[in-house]
Amino acid sequence: MNAQIAAILTMDGVATGAIYVLMALGFVLIFSVTRIVFVPFGDIAAFTALTLAALENRQFPGTVGLVAVLAVVATAMELFAILRAGSLARIPRALFFYLVLPLLPAALMVLVRGAPLGAPLRIVATVALILPIAPLIDRIVFRPIADASVLLLLIVSVALHFALSGMGLIFFGPEGVRTQSLTDFSVMVAGVPISGESILIVIAAAIFCLLLFLFFEFTIQGKALQATAMNRTGARLMGIRPAHAGTVAFLLGSAMAAISGVLIAPVNTMFYDSGFIIGLKAFVGAIIGGLVSFPLTAAGSLFVGVLESFAAFESSPFKEVTVFSLLIPVLLWRSYTLLQPEEDGEE
């Protein structure tokens, strides 16, 4: 390996790493607010890529069916809960948030079925379609067990991943897809070709990290989320509903997943089940950040991307093995630097 190859690999790795950064931040965001390790995160990113590809080929995206199923189930659960509580006045609101709003993009999609859409419109439509998935899942799966232990939530989350990836196969089929490049631009820097695609990925990741930071620092919603993450009971006493904060966290997480899906679609061939492994790699980055620190998480994810890129060059079949083996030294280091949480009351 010479310096030029190393530079190319690094560039490549940084681009992949930037996508992991987005996903890892989503992980940390959802975990810190809801205590849920949201394993299906990668699945949502993969569904985004598949939706985008379907729109590009003027096919009807399977996402519509998926969102419809989720929205109907969530609405049914919400209505059942309302009827049991006897507060009928809440019905219109519930119908709007759980049925109308999630199905709006899907309905539009049915109307414009088969029509040619420009690239920006395709991306907007895809993100709008994907956004409701995570909050709906939260309502259906996690809300009924919001008080369960982290471990139980994790088991549910893993089971959920398998349910979703099974549904992905039903709605999207087994074919792998790769979307058109967002740009053909390319530039030579000191003899190293840098694709516009990579630059775009890095810039997009940076912008969304900045937006996330601004959201947390300067909006009341962001502060409410921070408060919930630090102390659920305290936040509740201040009038912040943890369930609501959870929905916002899932919505944001969904957006991060959708964006990473859009970015990864032109550079990786995506299958209905590709999301899991991509998500786990991002998760390695999140562990480097200890599941709490945003800057460390970002640095860790970039590192994972670069490592993967070099590992793929050295020995392609073992690149996953290399990345996951990185966990051993990372955890070893973490086990001496992280405070051990006292998990009381889990009897």
Place this chain on the structure above:
Amino acid sequence: MSRRQTRIVAALAVLMLAAAPAFLGVFSITLLNYIGIYALVALGLVLMTGIGGMVSFGQASFVGIAAYSTAWTSAVMGYSPWLGLLLALIMTGLVAALIGAVTLRLGGHFLSLSTIAWGLAIYFSFGNIDGLGNYNGIASIPPISIGAHALSDSVDIYYLIWGVLLAAMLGTHNLLNSRVGRAIRALRGGNALVESLGINAFQVRLVTFVIAALMAAVAGWLYAHMTRFISPTPFDVHVSIEYLMMALVGGSGQLLGAVVGAALITLMKNDIQDILPLLAPSASGRLEIVVFSVLFILFLQRARDGIVPYVARWLPQPRPEIPGKAEPLPRRRQPPAGAPLLQVHAAVRRFGGLVAVNEVSFEVRAGEILGLIGPNGAGKSTMFNLITGALPPSAGKIVFAGRDITRAAPRHIARSGVARTFQHVKLRPRMSLLDNVLLGLYPRTSAGFFASALRLDRAEERRARHEAMRQLERVGLAARPFELAGNLPLGNQRILEIARALAADPILLVLDEPAAGLRRQEKLALAELLRALRADGLTILLVEHDMDFVMNLVDRIVVMDFGCKISEGAPQTVRSDPRVQEAYLGGVA
């Protein structure tokens, strides 16, 4: 149900299993073989997840490591499958020990998530190593032979599988009712209590994790030699979650749950594979995983306890035997009365800019009750944590019985003879009173994992149970030793904590606000008990709020306010000290 009746039921079950091949066809026996193998993996998960509270999503990869080890040994290298078993156990044990060593110190979800990642890494390794047949797998694995008899028939290996499973269940059952088993059961609910009892929580976790992995290893060995062909697929992560499902559906924390869960899931899978094509002919293979996952999520939402505890409610409960007389355990020598026992020299503890304990010095003499009092926020609890090792001091020195314990870990301090109770009672509510007290006896006994599983610990166990019973009598809770600790009223829970502390045969008993939340009668009874303990030669350090309680009980008092010691002496002297009056009453007008 008495012990004898339990044994008769168990013997009948074994007889039925032994007779099964005479009545069932080959297909049913093959199904039973799979159930037995899966149940063995699930049994390990019941031990580590249901009882020890650690979740593994990588159990299938442990099965895989073992299966590949033995397949390589027997099919590729041509050695005996028994040598394969040895290699399987060594490889799986090593991998599990390494994974456990790096993750078990961290919070529970780190371990679980790492197991997913390693599960995948190991799965990819199987598929990419040329010597292991890549994704095509290894074929023509020889059957296991006992002597000259090859277990190639499904009925032959049926006896081996179920024999191994029953032996593993018996061993686990013995283990759980032993010194080590109680420590495993205590792991759930946090380290603070476990470490304060002199138990090395990390070590107990690690060994439990490795044992569960070894059970998976034996299952993998049986699997490889039963199916005679292996490929990476049955060791994928989604199979791991099926194992977890078996352990939880059957009833986490129930040994029988492993078998019930394995049977239920295996039979259900079998049926779903028959039914789904009828419902949705085109998508049956895809629907299977969806149906399974959705059912599992519903189960976790609605009925977390599982099947066995639900059924067990309707069955007669086993009646445990009251511990009989046994030779008492050896006791520590108490130091002569009046000798300095605990010395605190200028202890300081800062939290950032706040000085919670500021240059506090005092000593506790053998045979006395010393009260540490002060208004809210005086730093009493911090002082308490410094003494018991829950927090390290920022500066200063603490000496106990001539030994510097300034920076010692809680379990080392506990082992040197300091027993404590907690301000917020820490018991294991789903363990019996007797078992809770037996936890306190951990450092005084020595039986290990193997001795416990093989019931070689019975003599020691009898002595320990006798001693625990004696401590329950001493505090007045001996009437119902098999009641669950969670069912006691708060006052009695505090008393039970004291019994547990006494079981450790301490030199110094440190009590953190023992009278908090007690009614008057209960306080009087507690004071009476503490006086009796002092009369037995025990030294007691008491952190307390309740003035009446302290004044009538203790020999000397140390008063703290805003992190500093402001007074020390006999109760009467302290009571008339103007600084103390000012601290409590905000200045005497």
